Amino acid sequence: MQNGLIRFLVRFVPATLIAIGLCTGAGATIPDGFKDIKLGMQKAQVLDILQKASGHSSYDDLGEEIGEIIRNDDLFRFATYRFNAEGMLVEIGLEMREILGKDSVLEQFGMQYGLKLSPLEPTVESDRSIEVRNNSLVLKKSRDQKTRAAKGTN
Numbered sequence: 001m002q003n004g005l006i007r008f009l010v011r012f013v014p015a016t017l018i019a020i021g022l023c024t025g026a027g028a029t030i031p032d033g034f035k036d037i038k039l040g041m042q043k044a045q046v047l048d049i050l051q052k053a054s055g056h057s058s059y060d061d062l063g064e065e066i067g068e069i070i071r072n073d074d075l076f077r078f079a080t081y082r083f084n085a086e087g088m089l090v091e092i093g094l095e096m097r098e099i100l101g102k103d104s105v106l107e108q109f110g111m112q113y114g115l116k117l118s119p120l121e122p123t124v125e126s127d128r129s130i131e132v133r134n135n136s137l138v139l140k141k142s143r144d145q146k147t148r149a150a151k152g153t154n
Contacts, residue, residue, distance in 0.1 A: 028114035030123060030130045031139065034079060034092050039128060039141040043087040070094075075105050076137075092139040102135060109137065 032038050036053060037046055046066060050059045058069035068079040075097060082091040096105040106117045115123055115130070122131035129140050 030115065030125050030128050031113055032128065033089075033139065034076075034094060037081065037089070037092070039089055039092065039139060041089045043083050043089070046081055046089055075100065075109055088141075090141045090143075093133075094137045094139070096135050096137065098135065102132075106132065106137075 033041075036049055043066075047061065050066065050068065058071070060067050064083055066081040068081070070076050070079055076094040077097050078095040080091075080093040080095075081089055082093070084090045096102060100108075102119070106119070109115075110117045117123060117130065117132060117137070119132040122129045127142050129142065131138050131140070
């Protein structure tokens with residue numbers, strides 16, 4: 001009887017731990033934008049949100065990009081929204097608050113989305129990626145929606 005229980009536990013416990021690990025990783029996803037501004041929006045939509053939403057108070061339209069001073073955010077102080085030639089939002093650069101330090105911001109932001117971010121390599125999903133550039137996090141929409149890339153596990 002006891003041998004049967006031991007054999008069961010030897011098989012069941014590792015399988016359970018593997019399943020839990022897979023489920024935890026499956027929940028991680030790269031955010032599709034910052035606050036209420038999402039990758040893929042048209043420039044006119046982004047400007048409309050910036051003009052109407054109280055959380056966006058200081059911004060400047062610079063042609064192919066919009067710069068925003070971020071207020072009331074613990075992790076980021078400045079955002080840059082970059083558009084392609086068709087006026088679609090393809091990149092959001094989020095400059096980190098220096099007082100927290102890069103490692104702390106990466107850890108806190110990663111915990112919010114179940115990601116482990118590394119300054120050494122980007123994290124990639126099928127339609128977007130996130131990478132660390134100097135003191136910024138950069139969310140990018142992939143150029144070709146049909147191309148699928150493996151998700152980085154860092």
